[in-house]
Amino acid sequence: xxxxxxxxxxxxxxxxxxxxxxxxxxxxxxxxxxxxxxxxxxxxxxxxxxxxxxxxxxxxxxxxxxxxxxxxxxx
Amino acid sequence: xxxxxxxxxxxxxxxxxxxxxxxxxxxxxxxxxxxxxxxxxxxxxxxxxxxxxxxxxxxxxxxxxxxxxxxxxxxxxxxxxxxxxxxxxxxxxxxxxxxxxxxxxxxxxxxxxxxxxxxxxxxxxxxxxxxxxxxxxxxxxxxxxxxxxxxxxxxxxxxxxxxxxxxxxxxxxxxxx
Numbered sequence: 374x375x376x377x378x379x380x381x382x383x384x385x386x387x388x389x390x391x392x393x394x395x396x397x398x399x400x401x402x403x404x405x406x407x408x409x410x411x412x413x414x415x416x417x418x419x420x421x422x423x424x425x426x427x428x429x430x431x432x433x434x435x436x437x438x439x440x441x442x443x444x445x446x447x448x
Numbered sequence: 449x450x451x452x453x454x455x456x457x458x459x460x461x462x463x464x465x466x467x468x469x470x471x472x473x474x475x476x477x478x479x480x481x482x483x484x485x486x487x488x489x490x491x492x493x494x495x496x497x498x499x500x501x502x503x504x505x506x507x508x509x510x511x512x513x514x515x516x517x518x519x520x521x522x523x524x525x526x527x528x529x530x531x532x533x534x535x536x537x538x539x540x541x542x543x544x545x546x547x548x549x550x551x552x553x554x555x556x557x558x559x560x561x562x563x564x565x566x567x568x569x570x571x572x573x574x575x576x577x578x579x580x581x582x583x584x585x586x587x588x589x590x591x592x593x594x595x596x597x598x599x600x601x602x603x604x605x606x607x608x609x610x611x612x613x614x615x616x617x618x619x620x621x622x623x624x625x
Contacts, residue, residue, distance in 0.1 A: 407568055415536025427581050
């Protein structure tokens with residue numbers, strides 16, 4: 374999942390894959406704006422055939438938090 | 449007052465174009481030297497000036513543009529460049545009537561990003577970031593030929609500016625308490 378999230382993020386930022394770690398923050402470190410982030414959430418939902426409620430989106434601040442959330446969601 | 453600047457992304461030289469705009473605006477409008485000010489942040493990260501709480505400002509940037517608003521009431525601003533929108537993202541942002549209007553409009557991408565920028569400007573004026581559900585801000589888009597009309601919340605002033613290159617800037621001023 375970490376690798377999957379990294380690949381999506383590389384479509385939005387000009388970085389090397391290894392620069393994106395579990396601790397990387399979507400806005401503070403990658404500079405993603407609100408639309409970028411919601412768009413990533415939409416892509417994840419479409420790819421993995423899941424729904425992420427708005428209230429749970431707000432808790433996803435880092436790459437690691439999103440990977441852990443998806444891991445739980447896909448169990 | 450709203451300041452807008454087109455950017456050459458290759459020539460930023462490490463400077464923040466938003467902060468440069470803000471510094472110029474504060475000096476011009478209020479005779480405030482931004483470099484000498486202490487910047488505060490609310491719990492969601494919205495900045496303010498410690499010694500000038502009466503001055504409200506907000507900044508935004510997108511690829512190719514920076515913008516800044518300086519007002520005497522809480523204000524939010526958002527800049528976007530029209531591109532293909534993601535319908536999966538739209539359902540997190542729009543109520544069903546807005547999605548219907550976007551899909552039926554003459555230019556769905558433009559209609560979506562107009563709506564996004566307007567909603568984002570309201571949320572930024574509130575200063576709550578992603579913690580505020582954007583579907584609680586509702587607009588009527590119509591066929592997309594005119595600006596969207598805000599149905600909820602009432603009493604805010606919205607401004608929508610667009611150019612012929614697909615840049616959109618929206619600003620929202622909250623009503624005085």
